[in-house]
Amino acid sequence: MSIDDVAAEAGVHRSTVSRAFSRPEAVNPTTRQRILEVAESLGYQMSPLAQALRRKTSNLVPLIVPDITNPFYGELAKTMATAAAGKGYQLVLCVTDGEVAQTSGYLTALQGMYAPFGIVAPSTSVDLDELQSVALGSRVVVVDRVEKANVPTVTVDSAEGIALAVDHLRGLGHRRIAYVSGISGTYTSRDRLAAYEGLAEKLEMPATILDAGTGPEVGERAAELFVDMPREQRPTAVIAANDMVAFALISSLGARGVSIPGEVSVMGFDGLELGSRSNPRLTTVRQPIADMGAIAIDLAEQLLNDGEAQHVVLTPDLLIRASTAEVPR
Amino acid sequence: MSIDDVAAEAGVHRSTVSRAFSRPEAVNPTTRQRILEVAESLGYQMSPLAQALRRKTSNLVPLIVPDITNPFYGELAKTMATAAAGKGYQLVLCVTDGEVAQTSGYLTALQGMYAPFGIVAPSTSVDLDELQSVALGSRVVVVDRVEKANVPTVTVDSAEGIALAVDHLRGLGHRRIAYVSGISGTYTSRDRLAAYEGLAEKLEMPATILDAGTGPEVGERAAELFVDMPREQRPTAVIAANDMVAFALISSLGARGVSIPGEVSVMGFDGLELGSRSNPRLTTVRQPIADMGAIAIDLAEQLLNDGEAQHVVLTPDLLIRASTAEVPR
C-alpha cells in the first residue's frame, strides 16, 4: 500500500497525492477530496520512514533519562509521552543509568534517525557544553536542570520551593530544620541545597545538612546521623532533597523506631503521586510535572523555529499531607 | 556523510561498501579492511532509516505499557531497554493509559515504521485475539499476562508465588490470611486471586477477599473493610495483589492507626525496589523482573525465526523484609 497505489486508483500522479496530504491548499479541492477518499478506502498510511528519509526530519524524539525506574522520571516520561503524542511525535526511550557517555551516544544514534530534537533529563554529571558538541546536541531541551544560556530549559524554582517548605514547617513551630541531601548530589539536589542554605542564612536559622548516602542504602546514613545526635540537638523537621529520598529516610527512621511525624516531621520535594500511598502520606513541595512535558515540547519547537533558547521556570506549590506536624514539646 | 562518500574515498562501488558491513564474508578481506578504515576515519554511520526503508524492517520496537508512572512498569521498561539496546533495538515508548484502542493504534503506527515486533504489557481488558488482528499484532510478545496459545508470553507462576506467601505467613503462625485484590482487576491480579482461592480451599483455610478499590483512593476501601470488622474476626495477615496495592493499603491502614506488622502483617507481590524504601519495608513475593526483558526479546526473535510462540513461566521467590511478623497473641 504505497503512494503510487493511491495515485493510480485516484487517477492522478503520486506528487499530487503527496501534496494532498502535506500541502492541501496547493491542490484542487475536488481532486483532494477524491484522493482522500481513495486513500481512506484503501486504508493507506503514509510511511513515516520514507517521509523522514526524504525530508531529513522524522517524528522520533529521544527522551533521555538516567533511570526510568525512579517514579519521578516515570511521571516525567508520562507527561512527555502525552505531549509528544499530541504533536505527532514518538518518544524513543533512552535510559542512561547516569552514564554521561550514553547520553551523547543516544543523541548521535537518534540523529541518524533524523530526530528533530531531543529531550534530556540529565543525570548529575552531564556537561551541557559537552552535550551540545554532539550533532543533535544543539537541538535539545533540558528538563529539571538549571538554566544554561543557549539550551532551552524547563525547571522549577528551587528557592521558592524551599521557602514554601520552610514556611510550612516554621508555621508548625519548627526551628531546627535540617536538609537531607540527595543521591550522589543530583543537580536539582544541589540547587535545592543551595536554596536551603541561602534561606537559613537569611532567616538566621541554623543550617544542618544530613547526607542520605548513595545506592540502595539511601536514607540509612541520614537516619544514623539523626539518631546519633543528642535528642535536644536533633532537628525537629527535615526537608529531603526529593520525594524518593524522603521515602527512604522515613523508611530508615521507621526501622530505628523514630516516629513520623511524632518525633520528626519529614518533607519531600517533587510531589509524586506515590506520596499519597506512603506511610505516613508525604507532605511535599509539588513540581508541576504535568506541565513540564507540554512546555518542553513547545520549547523545542520554538528552538527549531526561531533558534531561540528560552528558559521556563515553573512555580511549585505545597502539598500538605501527613508527614509533618506541630513541633513536639 | 553517506555510503557514496565512503565508496568514493575507498575507490569502490557503494554496493561493495554495503556488503562490507552487512555481509562481510562476501567481500575481499583487504578491500573490506580498507572500507572499514575509510568509514571509520570519515566517521561514517549507516542510516538506519534508509536501511529500514529498503529492508522493510527496522530496529524500532514498541514497548506498550498501560502506565509508565507505575514503578512496576518502570522496572520492566528498564530491563527491556537494557535487553533491547544489547541487540541493537531502540524502544519506542507507548503509554496506553489502559485504553485498549491505543494499543492497536500504536501497533499499526509502529508497523508503518517497519517495527520487527512489539512488546506488550497489556492492561486489564486488552483482548489478545483482537490484538493479533492488527498487522503487527501477530509479531508481539506479551509480558505479565497468562498464556495464550499463539502469542509468546513471559509470566511468573502466580500459584507458586501465592504459595510462597502463604507458607511464609503460616510459618509465622497466621491462620486468617486475607487477599486484597488489585486496582480494577488487573489481569495478574485476577490470576493471583484465583491462586489464593485455590490454595485456601486446598488448605481448608477461610478465604477472605478485600477489595482495595480503584483510582487514587486505592487501599482505602480495604482498610475500611478491615477496621470495620470485629477484632477477633480480622485477618492477622493480608496478601496484596501487588506491591503498589500493598503500599496503598499500608498507607491507609497507617492513617487509621493500625500498626504494621504489629496488628496485621502485609505482604506484597512483585518485589519492587521501592519496597526497600517503604515504611515498614515490604515483605513480598519477587518476580524476576530483571530476566523478563531479555527473555521477552529472545521470544520475539524466536517467533520471527521459527514462527514458534513459546511460553516462559518464571519462578518467583520470597523477599522477607519488615512488613510481616509473628501473629500477635
Place this chain on the structure above:
DNA sequence: TTGAAAGCGGTACCAA
C-alpha cells in the same frame, strides 16, 4: 569478488 541498476516510499522543484 565487484559493479551496475532498479527500487523502497516518499518530497520538492521545475515545467506545462
Place this chain on the structure above:
DNA sequence: TTGGTACCGCTTTCAA
C-alpha cells in the same frame, strides 16, 4: 493546479 523527474541513503539481484 498538475505531472515529471530527480533524489533521500541503502539493499539486492544480475552480470561481468
